[in-house]
Amino acid sequence: MTELPMFSDLPAPIFALATGMGRAAIAVMRVSGGGCDRILRALCAGRLPQPRRASLRRLMSGDEILDEAVVLWFPGPNAYTGEDSFELHLHAGPAVIDGVALALTTLGARPAEPGEFTRRAVQAGRMDLLQAEAVADLIEAESASQRRQALHQADGALSRLYDGWAQRLRRLLAQHEALIDFPDETLSAAVEGVLETERLDLQAEMRAHLADHRGELVRRGVTIVIAGEPNAGKSSLLNALSGYDAAIVTHRPGTTRDVIAVDWVLDGIKLRLVDTAGLRETEDEIEAEGIRRAMFHVKQADIVLQLYEGDPPNALTPDALLVRNKIDQDAMVEESVLAISAINGDGLDALRDEVRRRVRALMASQGVPLTRARHRAGIQEALAHLERAGIQVWPELRGEEFRLSMRALGRLTGQVDVESLLDVIFSQFCIGK
Numbered sequence: 001m002t003e004l005p006m007f008s009d010l011p012a013p014i015f016a017l018a019t020g021m022g023r024a025a026i027a028v029m030r031v032s033g034g035g036c037d038r039i040l041r042a043l044c045a046g047r048l049p050q051p052r053r054a055s056l057r058r059l060m061s062g063d064e065i066l067d068e069a070v071v072l073w074f075p076g077p078n079a080y081t082g083e084d085s086f087e088l089h090l091h092a093g094p095a096v097i098d099g100v101a102l103a104l105t106t107l108g109a110r111p112a113e114p115g116e117f118t119r120r121a122v123q124a125g126r127m128d129l130l131q132a133e134a135v136a137d138l139i140e141a142e143s144a145s146q147r148r149q150a151l152h153q154a155d156g157a158l159s160r161l162y163d164g165w166a167q168r169l170r171r172l173l174a175q176h177e178a179l180i181d182f183p184d185e186t187l188s189a190a191v192e193g194v195l196e197t198e199r200l201d202l203q204a205e206m207r208a209h210l211a212d213h214r215g216e217l218v219r220r221g222v223t224i225v226i227a228g229e230p231n232a233g234k235s236s237l238l239n240a241l242s243g244y245d246a247a248i249v250t251h252r253p254g255t256t257r258d259v260i261a262v263d264w265v266l267d268g269i270k271l272r273l274v275d276t277a278g279l280r281e282t283e284d285e286i287e288a289e290g291i292r293r294a295m296f297h298v299k300q301a302d303i304v305l306q307l308y309e310g311d312p313p314n315a316l317t318p319d320a321l322l323v324r325n326k327i328d329q330d331a332m333v334e335e336s337v338l339a340i341s342a343i344n345g346d347g348l349d350a351l352r353d354e355v356r357r358r359v360r361a362l363m364a365s366q367g368v369p370l371t372r373a374r375h376r377a378g379i380q381e382a383l384a385h386l387e388r389a390g391i392q393v394w395p396e397l398r399g400e401e402f403r404l405s406m407r408a409l410g411r412l413t414g415q416v417d418v419e420s421l422l423d424v425i426f427s428q429f430c431i432g433k
C-alpha cells in the first residue's frame with residue numbers, strides 16, 4: 001500500500017518563535033509546511049484570514065481562549081519559505097506562548113530546528129546558499145558595514161559573481177570539447193589561443209577575489225591588538241579608546257595577564273580592541289601564560305598597536321604601529337613619532353585617524369567580497385583546477401579540470417551537492433530563522 005500524505009505533499013509543518021527570548025510585548029510565532037491552512041483554521045474558529053493581510057483573531061484551543069492576536073496568512077508559494085505558512089503576533093507572556101505551542105503540537109506541527117525555515121526557502125529554490133548565509137549574517141550584524149554587506153549578499157551580489165564565472169567556465173568547456181570533437185588544424189590554434197586567454201582572465205579574477213579580505217574583516221570585525229612592554233599604559237589605552245573601564249590599571253608592571261577584548265565601532269565598522277599582558281622575561285607561571293597568549297594574539301592581529309615609554313623598541317611585527325605613551329611626562333617628543341597620553345587624552349585623535357587609515361587600507365577593494373572561510377576554500381579549489389587545466393597536456397583531462405572548477409563554484413551557491421551542505425550551514429543558525 002502506498003502511504004497517503006498526511007496533509008499535502010508539502011514538508012511537515014514546523015513552528016518556532018521568530019522573536020527573541022526575554023521580556024517583550026509581542027512574540028511572533030512562525031509556522032510553515034503542509035497543513036498550515038487546516039491548522040490556522042482550527043486556531044481561528046474555522047475562518048482563514050485574508051492572505052497577506054494583518055487580521056486580529058481570537059485564537060482558540062477547543063473552547064479555551066489562548067490569545068487575541070494579529071495573524072498573517074501566507075499561502076504558498078508567496079511566502080518566505082515558499083510553503084503555506086502563517087505568523088501569530090502574540091502577547092509575549094510565557095503562558096500564551098506555551099499554550100499556542102501546545103495547540104500547534106496537538107494540531108500536528110513540530111518545533112523547528114535551527115535555520116529550518118531558511119533551509120526550506122533554499123530547498124524551495126527561493127534563495128541559494130550564499131543568500132541563506134547572508135540572512136544569518138544580517139541577524140548577527142552589529143555595525144552598519146556588516147548590515148550593508150549582508151544585505152548586498154542576501155540580494156544575490158556574490159551569487160551573481162559566482163554564477164557568472166560558472167557560466168563562462170561552461171562556455172569554455174563547451175568550446176574546448178568542440179575542439180576535441182572537430183579537430184581542424186587551421187582553426188584550432190586560433191580558438192585555443194582564445195580559450196587560453198579566457199582561462200587566464202578567470203584565474204586573474206579569482207586571484208584578485210581571494211586577495212580581497214574586506215568581506216571577512218567586516219563580518220568578523222577588524223582585530224586591533226595592543227601590545228608592548230609592561231606598564232607602557234596598554235590597559236589605560238584600551239579603556240580610553242573604548243570609553244569604559246574594561247581593564248585593570250595599576251602602577252605595577254605585569255598587571256594584565258588575561259586577554260581582554262572589547263568591541264569598538266569606528267565609522268560604522270566593527271573593530272575588536274584587544275589588551276594583552278606586557279611582554280618581558282618572567283619567572284611567574286601565570287604571567288608567562290599571559291605573555292604566551294599575548295604573542296598568539298599579536299600574530300593573529302589585523303593591526304598591532306605597540307605601546308612604549310621612552311625609547312622606541314624593536315617592532316613586534318613588520319607593520320606594527322609604534323605608539324609612544326605618557327607624553328604628559330616627557331619634556332620633549334620628536335615630531336615624527338605617534339605620541340599620546342592615555343591619561344589626559346593627548347594625541348588620541350591622531351591615533352584614531354591612523355587606525356582609520358589602516359582599517360581603510362585593509363578594507364580597500366573593488367567588487368563584491370567573499371565573506372566566509374567556506375567561500376575562500378571554494379574559490380581556492382576552483383582556481384586550483386583552472387591552474388591544473390593550464391598544465392594538463394591531454395585535452396580530455398583539461399576538460400575534466402574545467403568541469404571540476406565549475407563544480408567547486410556550484411557548491412558555493414548550492415547548485416551542486418546542496419543536501420550535504422545544508423546541515424553544516426544551518427546548524428549555525430538560530431531557531432525561528
Ligand SMILES: Nc1nc2c(c(=O)[nH]1)N(C=O)[C@@H](CNc1ccc(C(=O)N[C@@H](CCC(=O)O)C(=O)O)cc1)CN2
Pocket residue numbers: 028074077078079080087
Ligand atoms: N513578520 C515578518 N517580518 C519579517 C520576515 C518575516 O518572515 N515575517 N522576514 C523573514 O525573513 C523578513 C522579510 N522577508 C520576507 C521575505 C519574503 C516574504 C514573502 O512573503 N514573500 C512573498 C511575497 C512578496 C510580496 O509581498 O511582494 C514572495 O516573495 O512571493 C516575507 C518576508 C524580515 N521581516
Ligand SMILES: Nc1nc2c(ncn2[C@@H]2O[C@H](COP(=O)(O)OP(=O)(O)OP(=O)(O)O)[C@@H](O)[C@H]2O)c(=O)[nH]1
Pocket residue numbers: 229230231232233234235236237248249250251252253254255256257276277278279325326327328329340341342343344
Ligand atoms: N603619566 C601617565 N601615566 C600613565 C599613562 N598611561 C598609563 N599611565 C600609568 O601607567 C601605569 C601602568 O598603566 P597600565 O595601563 O596598567 O599599563 P599596562 O601597559 O597595561 O601594564 P601591564 O598590564 O602591566 O603590562 C599606571 O599607573 C597608569 O596610570 C599616561 O599617558 N601618562
Ligand SMILES: [Mg+2]
Pocket residue numbers: 234235236247248249255256275276277278
Ligand atoms: Mg595592562
